[in-house]
Amino acid sequence: MTSSGCHPWPHAGALATFMGVGDEGVPARRAARASKSPEVDAYLAKGRRWPKECARLRSIMLDCGLSEALKWGKPCYAHEGNNVAIIQEFKAFVALLFFKGALLPDPHGLLEKQGDNTRSALRVCFTTAAQVVKREAALRDYVRHAIGVERAGLALPKAPKLVLVDELQVRLKGDPGLRAAFAALTPGRQRAYNLHFSGAKKSETRAARVDKWVPQIRAGKGLRD
Numbered sequence: 001m002t003s004s005g006c007h008p009w010p011h012a013g014a015l016a017t018f019m020g021v022g023d024e025g026v027p028a029r030r031a032a033r034a035s036k037s038p039e040v041d042a043y044l045a046k047g048r049r050w051p052k053e054c055a056r057l058r059s060i061m062l063d064c065g066l067s068e069a070l071k072w073g074k075p076c077y078a079h080e081g082n083n084v085a086i087i088q089e090f091k092a093f094v095a096l097l098f099f100k101g102a103l104l105p106d107p108h109g110l111l112e113k114q115g116d117n118t119r120s121a122l123r124v125c126f127t128t129a130a131q132v133v134k135r136e137a138a139l140r141d142y143v144r145h146a147i148g149v150e151r152a153g154l155a156l157p158k159a160p161k162l163v164l165v166d167e168l169q170v171r172l173k174g175d176p177g178l179r180a181a182f183a184a185l186t187p188g189r190q191r192a193y194n195l196h197f198s199g200a201k202k203s204e205t206r207a208a209r210v211d212k213w214v215p216q217i218r219a220g221k222g223l224r225d
Contacts, residue, residue: 032065033062033063033065034061034062034065034066034067034068035062035067035068036058036062036068037068037069037070037075039069039070040058040068040069040070040075043070043073043074043075044058044075048089049089049091049094050089050093050094050126052129053094053126053128053129053131053132054075054087054089054094056129056132056133056136057075057087057094057096057126057132057139058075058087060132060136060139060140060143061075061077061085061143062077064140064143064144064147065079066078066079066084066085066143066147067079067081071083071086072086072220073220074086074087074088074089075087079146079147079150079151080150082150083099084098084099084100084143084146084147084150085097085098085099085143085146086099088123088225090225092127093125093126093127094125094126094127095123095124095125095126096123096124096126096139097114097121097122097123098111098121098122098123098124098142098146099120099121100120100121100146100149100150100154100155100156101120101121101122101123101142101146102118102119102120102121102122102156103120103149103154103155103156104122104142104145104146104149105145106122107141108135108138108141108142110124110135110138110142111123111124111142112124112125114188114224115188115192115223115224118188119156119159119187119188120156120188121186121188124138124139124142159187159191162187162190162191162194163194164194165194165197165198165206166203166206167197167203167206167207167209167210168193168194168197168206168210171207171210171211171214177218178214178217178218181217181218181219181220182217184220185217185220185222186222188222189221189222189223192222192223192224193213193217193222193223196209196213196223197209197210197213
């Protein structure tokens with residue numbers, strides 16, 4: 001798989017200097033393996049669709065020294081409290097998503113956009129455990145650079161303020177629970193929903209689209225989850 005719309009990593013030289021690493025962005029000292037989360041243990045014990053792939057991805061993340069927690073119902077990995085990556089299971093594949101993937105260099109050509117509205121997060125997708133093993137060195141490289149991004153405090157410019165379509169605003173105003181669920185979605189998921197709803201020409205069609213996706217929003221899921 002090739003990268004889709006991935007931006008080159010800005011300030012690579014400056015960041016390497018900040019990290020105290022060479023041109024490859026590899027720290028001189030290997031991080032200590034992090035502890036497993038009991039919540040993630042329970043998650044993986046529930047008969048997952050991609051058990052071998054998830055277990056291998058988990059092992060790599062922990063071996064890179066990232067802390068582990070269950071967030072948004074998925075195994076999430078962080079560096080000093082800053083989210084770095086999350087494991088996402090889908091019907092056709094399992095993915096390791098990097099929250100600031102657009103700031104990572106991609107010499108391996110594996111990082112993909114989740115959708116047309118993706119600004120920051122990019123993912124690597126797998127359909128077999130053998131693929132995870134084959135790409136392990138690349139994944140470790142992405143993690144090292146992702147840690148460097150967090151240490152340097154890099155971030156993408158904030159997206160323009162999202163203006164919600166009237167039909168969605170009305171529904172959110174009258175349903176505090178739905179409003180909270182929508183607010184908890186990632187900005188990319190919010191934009192994707194809003195774009196989908198606004199694509200209908202008639203107000204009644206837009207309202208029907210909102211109604212259709214309410215259960216998905218309440219579940220904390222995006223259009224493509």
